[in-house]
Amino acid sequence: MSLFVDRISRSQSTLQxxxxxxxxxxxxxxxxxxxxxxxxFTAQRRWLDIMAHSTLKARGIGSHDNALANVPCRHYxxxxxxxxxxxxxxxxxxxxxxxxHKSITSHLxxxxxxxxxxxxxxxxxxxxxxxxxxxxxxxYLALLESGVSPGSLTLMGDSAGGGLALATLQALxxxxxxxxxxxxxxxxxxxxxxxxxYDTDRDIMLSHSWLASAADAYAGNDTRxxxxxxxxxxxxxxxxxLIQAGGDEILLNDSHRLCAxxxxxxxxxxxxxxxxxxxxxxxxxxxxxxxxxxxxxCARFIHQHAIxxxxxxxxx
Numbered sequence: 167m168s169l170f171v172d173r174i175s176r177s178q179s180t181l182q183x184x185x186x187x188x189x190x191x192x193x194x195x196x197x198x199x200x201x202x203x204x205x206x207f208t209a210q211r212r213w214l215d216i217m218a219h220s221t222l223k224a225r226g227i228g229s230h231d232n233a234l235a236n237v238p239c240r241h242y243x244x245x246x247x248x249x250x251x252x253x254x255x256x257x258x259x260x261x262x263x264x265x266x267h268k269s270i271t272s273h274l275x276x277x278x279x280x281x282x283x284x285x286x287x288x289x290x291x292x293x294x295x296x297x298x299x300x301x302x303x304x305x306y307l308a309l310l311e312s313g314v315s316p317g318s319l320t321l322m323g324d325s326a327g328g329g330l331a332l333a334t335l336q337a338l339x340x341x342x343x344x345x346x347x348x349x350x351x352x353x354x355x356x357x358x359x360x361x362x363x364y365d366t367d368r369d370i371m372l373s374h375s376w377l378a379s380a381a382d383a384y385a386g387n388d389t390r391x392x393x394x395x396x397x398x399x400x401x402x403x404x405x406x407x408l409i410q411a412g413g414d415e416i417l418l419n420d421s422h423r424l425c426a427x428x429x430x431x432x433x434x435x436x437x438x439x440x441x442x443x444x445x446x447x448x449x450x451x452x453x454x455x456x457x458x459x460x461x462x463x464c465a466r467f468i469h470q471h472a473i474x475x476x477x478x479x480x481x482x
Contacts, residue, residue, distance in 0.1 A: 193371055
């Protein structure tokens with residue numbers, strides 16, 4: 167096993183084993199059949215928002231909506247937040263919203279004591295690549311203009327949002343903008359050519375046919391374009407990176423390949439694999455212990471690399 171890959175293991179209570187089994191069955195029955203090209207993207211978006219009602223928002227964490235750079239955004243802002251996270255939701259570039267990912271983002275705000283900003287970026291096929299990147303870059307720059315220091319800012323994303331986060335980072339670097347202190351990716355989709363998918367029947371959420379339809383909607387015939395498939399883009403001199411993935415998902419190879427490529431390019435990166443967990447298992451924070459542990463690990467990573475305001479004042 168690579169020195170940069172950690173296979174997470176922990177004993178589970180009987181209750182947690184039952185919960186995990188129930189969640190696995192529910193997703194296989196209720197999510198995967200609808201994440202299918204035979205359904206319109208409009209129908210898929212509605213169903214994903216309905217499915218989000220089965221996830222939990224963190225207690226004691228309020229939210230409000232406020233646009234940045236004319237991009238609608240959801241904000242989770244604990245009192246005396248110490249750092250800022252720009253979180254880009256997944257959904258294959260064709261679905262997803264701040265509502266669908268409220269469990270991850272609200273629990274992340276709680277565990278990391280962070281102001282979490284979730285853009286409602288434009289979706290394909292109505293707005294193909296690079297619309298989502300433009301929105302993410304605009305929000306990032308608006309945060310800097312509002313006084314957020316790049317040293318106290320973390321860029322995160324899951325699935326397609328993970329690919330979008332990496333593409334956003336590459337765009338910022340290419341334009342000479344200050345980069346965030348760290349980047350965290352959950353099961354990132356970074357190769358839309360689908361050439362090296364992990365061959366597993368255990369994926370209870372995603373299928374090759376659905377990924378192909380989403381890739382076509384977002385990238386058309388240009389799936390190898392580095393804006394769409396940032397795995398093939400510039401990977402050197404990027405911030406420290408943490409990748410988390412489930413052991414039973416079709417996109418696992420994207421995480422392995424990205425971790426190897428980033429480290430080869432000199433960007434310090436670790437990959438944490440949670441065996442017997444599915445794509446975006448972090449969505450079940452507040453219910454599944456593994457999800458909470460994963461987000462707590464993210465919180466530690468964020469603060470390990472962030473430069474807080476009082477530290478900046480000391481170095482001024």
